Amino acid sequence: MGSAREVLAAAASRDGLAVEFGDEPGGAATYLETGEPLVAGALERFRDEYDAVLKGPVGLPEVRKPDGTEAGVLGGVLRTGLDTYANVRPVRLLPGLRDSASPIDYVIVRENTEGLYLSRGSGVRNERAASDQLLMTRFGVERIVRFAFETARTRNGAPGDGVRRVTCVDKSNVLRSFAFFRDIFDEIAAEYPDVEADHRYTDAAAHDLVADPGHFDVLVTENFVGDMLSDLGAATVGGLGTCPSGNIGERTAYFEPVHGSAPSIAGKDQANPTSQLLTAAMLLDHVGATGTAKRITGAVEAAYADGAVRLNPNGTPTCGTRGVTAAVLSRL
């Protein structure tokens, strides 16, 4: 996060853009101190006072609630609390990273407020059985599908064949909730004749994101499925350390890297800050600072393209966190 703040501030100052930072503690550490994963009033400030929120990874696997789930995870609090219904996860192969048969450049639009995650904290659990619910509402599916089609119309970037398409990822062959999702998808698709409507079952999507990633432009899917597919996609482009994400609502939005807190390498100058840097660029783009966003993205791309940044097989940068930051700063 330090890296992103530094780069964001430097890029903004080049463009004469005044940026004011606030800090709001949250996550596992805050939970241990206060019993709540977020300080009082933070949610309201995110909504009413800040233009946007840049979130760092804040979970700790060993900090758990009595029901066994993780206590420091802010997703439920923020995504539901701010109704940031669209989790936008671009997957793009940076220049110089590796040979790929075709360019990889797609966006996963993950529904962020319902689906299987609606059960978060409310599933049944006793000695003999446990259950969660996968719930989809017409309201929720319509708005996420529309968001996906709008993204296909407006985004920079395109799949290998240049065709703007939205792929509906569902398991409608087995589950009624997904059949419902797909039927609504088909209804909305009819309103966007300029965008190709495409379908993949969840298992086939997992296969094709590996075997034929160049096919995809925008994918839209349920919360839990989107969670898995976006990590999968990240693995095909150099790992979680390269992938940004945004959580977008009508009123507010927050931005975070796709990766977690990786406590084993925290503070060791090993983590790849690229994800957090591209996340800062997404944030700037969202608040209208398009030029400054491009400045950061361009500097990141340049640092990869000319070989200043190289990744180890495990996804950590050979030049360390500081090395990546310096390489990007000098190319802003």
Next chain:
Amino acid sequence: MGSAREVLAAAASRDGLAVEFGDEPGGAATYLETGEPLVAGALERFRDEYDAVLKGPVGLPEVRKPDGTEAGVLGGVLRTGLDTYANVRPVRLLPGLRDSASPIDYVIVRENTEGLYLSRGSGVRNERAASDQLLMTRFGVERIVRFAFETARTRNGAPGDGVRRVTCVDKSNVLRSFAFFRDIFDEIAAEYPDVEADHRYTDAAAHDLVADPGHFDVLVTENFVGDMLSDLGAATVGGLGTCPSGNIGERTAYFEPVHGSAPSIAGKDQANPTSQLLTAAMLLDHVGATGTAKRITGAVEAAYADGAVRLNPNGTPTCGTRGVTAAVLSRL
């Protein structure tokens, strides 16, 4: 399927093993004719008369039930009907197929009778919302986890580092049903001190199966997650056309390729029969005809190793379905 039957018969006759085949229609075509996806009495015959069942792909995407799900899919009928609770899906890189940093040789043990699939055909659906349930029982989780540890103890093959391990794949950080799954996993793991107990969240598993497949030995997970991960795994070793699977219960078992019916290439001499051939070998192994199973597996490996079989980027064999069959037959 024709290919598998031919190779199975030829291999068996080499070993003086008498094999009697029966045919039981089922799937989309049977549903269209009779309103049921399986002919009357078939389930009982599978259980009481056959030693094992070799199933071909039988679905057709456009043949749907009123609730929108696919009508020809036999999984629900067979897996529940025969209580074949363990869906065993080996993922192995065949020799000669491609460069990989480490060998890929693991088995996904997918729970086959509960989880999200328990909702199959019983989810709620109306105009405004739809839902399915993810249910896990102690009985169901215990038996699948035990099955996974037994598999790790006994299987041929091992991960890159040779360590026997079982990876529990769950989303216990968010969902209570998965926290339940993981707790039971940890209980059972204590009974197997000779096998390493390992954990991955569902999203991390999707990532690592791409980024570090050599790590895995046996993975155990819920039904819906296992469905996605096994297709993903297949994509890393040349596609669905290379992956066999077995559905194993206490009393009976059936075996099927991981791929679907692929109506667009059916009958065109394009499909890769390898999956069906290795599936036949799994079946033989299961009924105790270990030598004949090895004969088939060995012939398949030889055909790949010496380059007689090569795959197109889309996974179809360059020599066609017949070509693969001939190459394997001549190497039995």
